[in-house]
Amino acid sequence: MISPEDHPARLAQHPLTTCWRVRRQTLFLYEVDSEELTRHVPPRLSVQEIRPGIGLFTVETLEYPPGHFGETTSTFEVVLAILVEPDLRIPMPIPRFALFVTSVISSSAAFVEQERVLLRTAMEHAPNLHLEYLDDGASVIVRDGERPILSCINTAGRPSSYTPRTQWGLIYTNKDNVLHQGAFRWVGEEFEHQKAGSRLSFHEHPVFRGLDLTRIRGCYRQMAAAPDLPTKIGYYHLGPLETR
């Protein structure tokens, strides 16, 4: 299931830490006042603005096929993050995104434990987390049991085609007040657009960690991986930010 050979064995002298195969994935980027986002970002990082005063809050959903983490059912994960300025010193292809992860929840206890160690994320186990991907393959409703958390609705209609891509990104996580940096490599086929519309629908839930989502001004960009074509993601832990 997990194939390290899908990715380079090392990145900037750091070995491949782990890799995943993903059955479904969406990434929605929402416009939020930079000052609100800055409250949630460690001083070492800076919110990346797409327009003066506007930064991006991202909602990523992932569904892993049964067996990926030992479970007999699919594993679901939701990652909330803020787009920040990258570190371009790292000798790697230019990252398309740099994300400071504010919150992660997963339906798999085994996954939570693994990621806590490997990614240094403050990850929460949400055994009843469920992702409902709509027919267009690019919209998703997130529930915790019967309780809705949020819905991200695609505004461009059903994708007519997906584009093969390999893209890189950076991830910053904060664990025990130590800022860690990692890089990921994403290989798959994606659909991406910036059609206007789709404000995030959300309901109060601990996953938001005090972020004021009423300050979301609209959706900036929407991405979805081709359903059921396994998307391959490799992760390289690059170490604490300051001592690397």
Add this chain to the structure above:
Amino acid sequence: MTARPEYYDYTYDMFIASIDGEQSEALRFSEWIDDAIRDGVYAFEAPRLTGQTPMVRARRANGSQVDLLNFSSYNYLGYSTHREVIESAKAALDRYGLGAASSPVQAGTSELHVQLEQRLLDFMGLPNRGVSLFSSGYAVNTGTISAVMKRRHHILIDKSAHMSILEGAQLARSKVHYFEHNDVADLKRILEEISKDGTRMLVCTEGVFSADGDFGNLAEIVPLAKSYGAQVLVDEAHSFLLCGERGRGVAEAQGVLDQVDYFVTTFSKALGGIGGALITRRELARYVNWYARCRMFSCALDPAVTAGVTRALELAASSDGAARRKRLQKNAAQLRAALAPHVDLGRSDSWIVPVIYGPENLTIPLADMLQRAGLDGSVMSFPAVPVNEARVRLFVTSEHTEAQLAKCAEIIRAAAAELGFLRAARTS
């Protein structure tokens, strides 16, 4: 198509910042450009060896010279190289020297500036107006907005508005709100919400939007803003002297000219020079003259350009200008008609004709392909335009011939067939 280098997928936004102290973003950006030059595909920044006429000669990065059909300059009426304009500039150069050598509020204002201001007022024909001249069109917006708007005020900006408006708002440190492009309902929603504050509000939009070539919905936006007590700034950079019954822009064409509080234009488009002007109430123009920091602390427009622009304005206001406007509109219609069945022109209805080719990773090969085929267009990709909606903008001028327009369309169609963005290919 064969696999392309990784750098073809890079976009401008990827190099905006880096958190390290060594400015790695500049280093990596430079490497990006160097890689494209090394591979012989870098078509940007090719130095012109001639003026901005419909045919130009340029030098490619490898040193070779190419003759290009010029659809990438916004010398819309051809005045940049008009003999009388050049003669006026030369005469001013002889009399006043190279530069103004002082701020306009100190010793930098010459009789030439006073004449240009008066010509602009005469041309606009609006009562109680004044003019504030700036040494660039960009500075008109940054200077004006930051002078008249302050903290706790509200600035509402069309999402497709020019960066100079956004930076003006940033300098003003006002509360900034972005409304969907030309969307009156969205603007109304925001006005409804913020007008309760009872503070100053400024709505900023444009006559013709430079990325899409579509017209601002001024006929609805201006009265709506006024009904909420907001002031309105309209940037007519790409429309001044190009439309309206007498060439006074989209505000004139849509019947709202006298309601526009801040009429912004540049001298680098229809007038073929550089600089810009704010036309507003007399007392506001005087205030902006003194409180627009980028004007107060910059040198005034240079004498040669000021005189050249004045002469160009006189010509544009005459029957010569009317004839050129007519040709411009005919030429633009011809090019759009030749391209529309074959490629996606988006919302364009003007002399800016964007050919939307889609994926960003075609930007470098397309620019190179067009240059090799003898066409120079203005390429734009994410984040300047939405992702997957990269485009080459073709700026039509009154001076292009029918044959040149036909040749341009032929080159675009061939590139679209080669790179897969013919209409049929994109919709399948």
